[in-house]
Amino acid sequence: MACTRHRSMGVTMFRVMLLLATAAVAAALVAGTQLGLVDLPGKELVGSHPVLSRPQxxxxxxxxxxxxxxxxxxxxxxxxxxxxxxxxxxxxxxxxxxxxxxxxxxxxxxxxxxxxxxxxxxxxxxxxxxxxxxxxxxxxxxxxxxxxxxxxASAAPVAPTCGGQAPLKADGSTWTCTFDDEFDGSTLDRRYWVPQVTRTSGFTTGTRQRYACAEDTPETIAVTGGNLELSLVELPATVRCGHGKRSKFAFGQVMHFQTFSQTYGKYEVRAKIPGLQVPGSQQSFWLWPKKNSYGAWPASGEIDFAELYSYTAGVNRPYLHYLPGETARGTNKNVTHARCPIDLDAFNTYGVEWAPGRITVLVNGEVCFTDDYSSVARAGQGKYSPFDKPFYLAMNQAMGDIGNEYDPAVVPDRLTTQVDYVRIWK
Known part of the structure; x- marks a missing residue:
């Protein structure tokens, strides 16, 4: 008991002395005493950090x-x-x-x-x-x-003229120009044309084994000599495209995504595609729904009024997509089988006249095919669905996909589609 009591008193005395010492240190600091630190090496680091200024x-x-x-x-x-x-x-x-x-x-x-x-x-x-x-x-x-x-939102084009004299409709009335771009400048009008970029969309063309990434560069998208040039190019080295993708090939695509769309009308693109006559190249001019009003592709529709494949050079093979599930092969076809001749290595006009219940594709002013899609509309969607909603235009110079595979040993390292103009009426 005595030993325990002595130890307890010792601990108590130690604590009292510690408190007194702490109080003395605090008092010294308040009085400005340096507590011997003035003689320590490195004293200039204590309490003397320079205050860095902030640029205005x-x-x-x-x-x-x-x-x-x-x-x-x-x-x-x-x-x-x-x-x-x-x-x-x-x-x-x-x-x-x-x-x-x-x-x-x-x-x-x-x-x-x-x-x-x-x-x-x-x-x-x-x-x-x-x-x-x-x-x-x-x-x-x-x-x-x-x-x-x-x-x-972009302002509507100022008094678009679509080349001057308005074309006539079947009933003899005139079409009204709603958009045109003659590509007479030196830069892409980005108020209306939106480049496709794989890094943001994940979209590529080609096959799983060899594909091209959509890039917004002067090598893939340019306006020069009165034309819009969309190119498929082989790059000096493989690049990362985002979404875990990488490729040594890039392609150009522009579209009216969120800038211009309409329901029904007449579209015309005058363009010259490469004269390649071996597999590897594809060009497309198409209309895509502004919204998936009737569900995911193909239920909301797609109008490919120009699809050109180098393995069948000299032919436009337009496609319409609107039926879910298996491809229909009747009078009203989800995938058409029209094969419309074009002039190789020359400018051709590719067009579509889109009206309620009827889509007519034209090449160089001549009817390529007409599809009456009204009879395939599903119940509850409306008589002219899915082509009764706004669509927008897209164009590209793509890499060929399955059946039209790109082979760098035989395909040039640069393929360019020249677009002379785009004209849209309603």
Whole structure:
């Protein structure tokens, strides 16, 4: 018992002395005493970290609104301690306002200025942006004030003419031009034409063993010499396309996705396809539903008014898709068997006249085939379904698929389809 009591008293005394020592240290700190640290090596590191300054960033010009997928630019001015050559980026709020995504980046010039690219948006709405310089060892992170860019629908083409004189309908009345592009400039009009990109869509052409990725580059999509050029090219090296895909081949495709669509009308594309007469190449001009109103493909329809395969060179093989399940092979066909001759290695016009209950495909102004699809409409969908909803146009220069496989040993490393014009009436 005595030993236990002595140990308890010793512990108590130790605790009292520890409390007194702690109080003394606290008092010394309040009084400014350095507690002997003044003589310790490295004392300059204690309580003397320099405070890094933060570069000021001002957005000097920026767009207030952009059309769907239209690109724009933002100019910025940075201040010290930023230096020429430092990197600056444009950021935007992440999904649901959480976090942020980098939009583009640039380096500051000798005047500490930079121009940043605003990439096109796929959906209407208002989006927040700001410029930012990430922190480095010489300065803290700097950010500009945020600003908003409104993404709006593209304006309708100003008084499209579709080449002048309006064509006549079967009843003698004239068609009304609703869209045309003569491709007389030097750049793609991205207010209306949306490039297909595998990285965002996962879409490729070809076969599982050899396929081409859709790329938006000057090598695959260009406007020159009065034509839109869509190309299938062999790349110097294999590239990653996104969605776990990689390829040494790229192709060009443009479409009116979310920019222009209509129900019924007359479409005409004047184009020259490569004169290749061995398997490997395919060109398509087609109408795709704006929405899957009647279900997944093919229930909502597809109008391929031009499908051209190099293994059957000199022939247009248009297709219509609208029946689910097995291909129908009757008067009204899900897949047509029309084979319409074209002029090889020359410009041809490919067209379709789409009316309630009837689709007529034309080549060089002559009827290729007419399909009355009204009798295959399923109950409850309407007499003229599925072709009674808005569709939009798409065009590509693709790699051949099964039965028309691409062989790099015999196919040139570049194939280009030239489109002289696209004209649409209603």
């Amino acid at each position: 960033i001002t957005v000097t010009t920026r767009p207030g609104e952009l059309a769907l997928r239209e690109r724009g630019t933002v100019t910025v001015q940075a201040g010290a301690p930023a230096l020429p050559g430092n990197r600056i980026e444009l950021d935007t709020a992440g999904p649901h306002g959480l976090g942020f995504n980098k939009v583009s980046s640039a380096v500051l010039d000798e005047n500490l200025q930079a121009t940043l690219t605003v990439t096109g948006r796929d959906f209407l709405g208002s989006y927040k942006y700001w410029a930012r310089m990430p922190a480095t060892g010489t300065y803290q992170e700097g950010k500009s004030a945020s600003f908003v860019i409104d993404i709006v």
